[in-house]
Every structure is written in C-alpha cells, then in structure tokens.
Amino acid sequence: MLKLNPITDDPLDVYDAIVERKRPTDRRERLQKLRRRIQSAYARYDRRKPDLEEIVPGRFLDAKEDLLRCYKGPTGPRNKLYAKIKGLSAYWCAYCTAYTTATLDHYLPKDSYPEFCVLPANLIPACSGCNRPRDFRDSAGKRALVHPYFDPVPPTDRLLIAVVSVKDGLPRAKFSVDVSARSPFSKLYARHFELLSLRKQYGAAAVHVLAEAVRTVREWGAELTLKEAQVKLARQATAEEQAWGANYFKAALLRGAARSKAFLEYCFSGGT
Numbered sequence: 001m002l003k004l005n006p007i008t009d010d011p012l013d014v015y016d017a018i019v020e021r022k023r024p025t026d027r028r029e030r031l032q033k034l035r036r037r038i039q040s041a042y043a044r045y046d047r048r049k050p051d052l053e054e055i056v057p058g059r060f061l062d063a064k065e066d067l068l069r070c071y072k073g074p075t076g077p078r079n080k081l082y083a084k085i086k087g088l089s090a091y092w093c094a095y096c097t098a099y100t101t102a103t104l105d106h107y108l109p110k111d112s113y114p115e116f117c118v119l120p121a122n123l124i125p126a127c128s129g130c131n132r133p134r135d136f137r138d139s140a141g142k143r144a145l146v147h148p149y150f151d152p153v154p155p156t157d158r159l160l161i162a163v164v165s166v167k168d169g170l171p172r173a174k175f176s177v178d179v180s181a182r183s184p185f186s187k188l189y190a191r192h193f194e195l196l197s198l199r200k201q202y203g204a205a206a207v208h209v210l211a212e213a214v215r216t217v218r219e220w221g222a223e224l225t226l227k228e229a230q231v232k233l234a235r236q237a238t239a240e241e242q243a244w245g246a247n248y249f250k251a252a253l254l255r256g257a258a259r260s261k262a263f264l265e266y267c268f269s270g271g272t
C-alpha cells in the first residue's frame with residue numbers, strides 16, 4: 001500500500017463548486033439546503049479518522065440520489081477533483097500498488113454514506129480490482145482497509161513478504177503479511193490483505209515482474225557471478241523501496257527473488 005497526502009482543497013468549497021453546476025435547478029437547490037448537514041458530516045469524518053468504523057451513517061436517505069449525482073454526473077468541478085486525486089499516486093493503486101489507478105474508490109462506500117461521495121479525503125486512487133462493491137470492515141466488523149491518507153503506514157517496516165520458488169520449471173511467488181511485528185498496523189494490514197484478496201491479485205501480477213527479473217539477471221549472468229547478481233537484485237529491491245515504500249508490491253517481490261537461491265539458479269541455468 002502507499003502512504004499519500006490528501007489534496008488540500010477545502011472540502012466545502014469542493015461541494016459548493018460541484019453543486020453550483022448541478023442541473024436541474026430544483027436538484028441544485030435541494031443540495032444547497034443540505035450544506036449545513038454536509039458540513040457537520042465532514043467534521044465527524046475529520047474527528048474520527050482513521051477509526052471510521054465508529055461513524056454512523058447520516059440520515060440522508062431522501063437525499064441519496066441527489067448526493068450520488070454529485071459524483072456520478074460529470075461536471076467541470078467534479079472532473080477536476082477526480083483528475084487531481086487520481087494524480088496523487090503517480091499511477092499506482094494506493095491499496096495494492098501492483099496495478100495502475102483506473103478509478104477512485106470511496107473509502108466509506110457511497111451507497112451507505114452518500115454524504116461523503118465527493119469528500120476528497122474519502123476518495124482513494126485505486127485499480128479496478130481493489131475498487132469492487134464491498135464493505136471496508138471484515139465479517140467481525142473490524143476496519144479492514146488501510147486508509148492511505150490517515151493510517152500510520154510505516155515507510156520502512158517490511159511487512160509484505162514474498163517467498164519466491166521454482167515449481168514445475170517456473171518461478172512463482174507466494175505473498176503474505178508478517179503479523180509477528182506486534183504493531184496494530186500489521187494486524188490492520190493483514191485484514192486489508194484478506195479483504196482485497198491480495199494474495200490472488202499479487203500472484204497474477206508477479207508473473208510479469210518475475211519474467212522481467214529473469215531477463216535482467218540473465219543479462220547480468222554474462223558478466224557476474226550468481227552471488228554478485230544476487231547483491232545487484234537486492235539493490236534494485238532497495239531502490240524500489242526508497243521510491244515507493246517498503247511494502248510496495250515490486251519491492252517485496254524483488255526482495256523475495258534476491259533471497260531465493262532457487263530463483264537465481266533458475267536464471268543462471270537458462271531455465272529450460
């Protein structure tokens with residue numbers, strides 16, 4: 001996952017700008033009347049973050065369709081907001097970092113919390129695999145989604161582990177979260193990993209990264225020993241970590257590949 005800084009636009013200014021462009025006029029007027037209630041809902045979000053499982057949905061049932069239109073119906077200000085937030089993570093999905101950003105995910109789902117559907121702090125750049133209809137809690141009601149803006153994502157703790165092996169003649173990787181680190185964050189991260197089915201998502205994405213690593217190590221193999229190639233691969237993993245954080249998908253995978261003697265031998269053997 002990535003740690004991101006939210007955009008700094010005043011959230012009520014964003015709401016006002018979007019509402020101002022809403023048609024028909026009666027919808028715009030209804031949304032303008034909601035402003036004070038939206039303001040207090042935004043204040044609740046701000047007070048509770050990141051423990052957002054404690055937020056009770058506001059009673060916006062009658063206004064739900066109007067509110068959702070602020071997000072669904074494209075207007076200039078809404079498109080500007082969308083583009084600005086998508087740009088926050090360069091191009092990686094903030095939840096998984098293995099796939100590119102395709103959409104904005106509503107951290108608190110817009111269906112249950114329509115009052116937050118254009119709150120910038122509730123909009124996360126995400127890939128289409130991570131942005132599926134789902135709760136942000138697990139079946140026990142515990143918060144199970146890391147909030148990239150507000151959770152204390154550790155930049156250097158290596159919690160995402162990839163074990164790289166060679167099976168049936170092909171390199172593959174198995175991912176897990178190290179929960180032995182006794183921090184509340186590692187437990188939340190493990191729930192995040194389960195909620196988003198990251199083991200499966202990462203398994204699929206790993207194929208391409210490992211194929212690229214094999215090609216690279218084979219090129220080195222002409223000049224380097226296996227041990228030297230291992231050190232160089234570990235350095236590449238560190239460079240990825242420094243750019244994107246210790247739990248960036250590719251950093252974890254290259255760390256795992258550099259630790260795997262079987263993987264390096266596979267590269268050096270020609271892999272037939």
Ligand SMILES: [Zn+2]
Binds near residue numbers: 094095096126127130
């Ligand atoms: Zn994703």
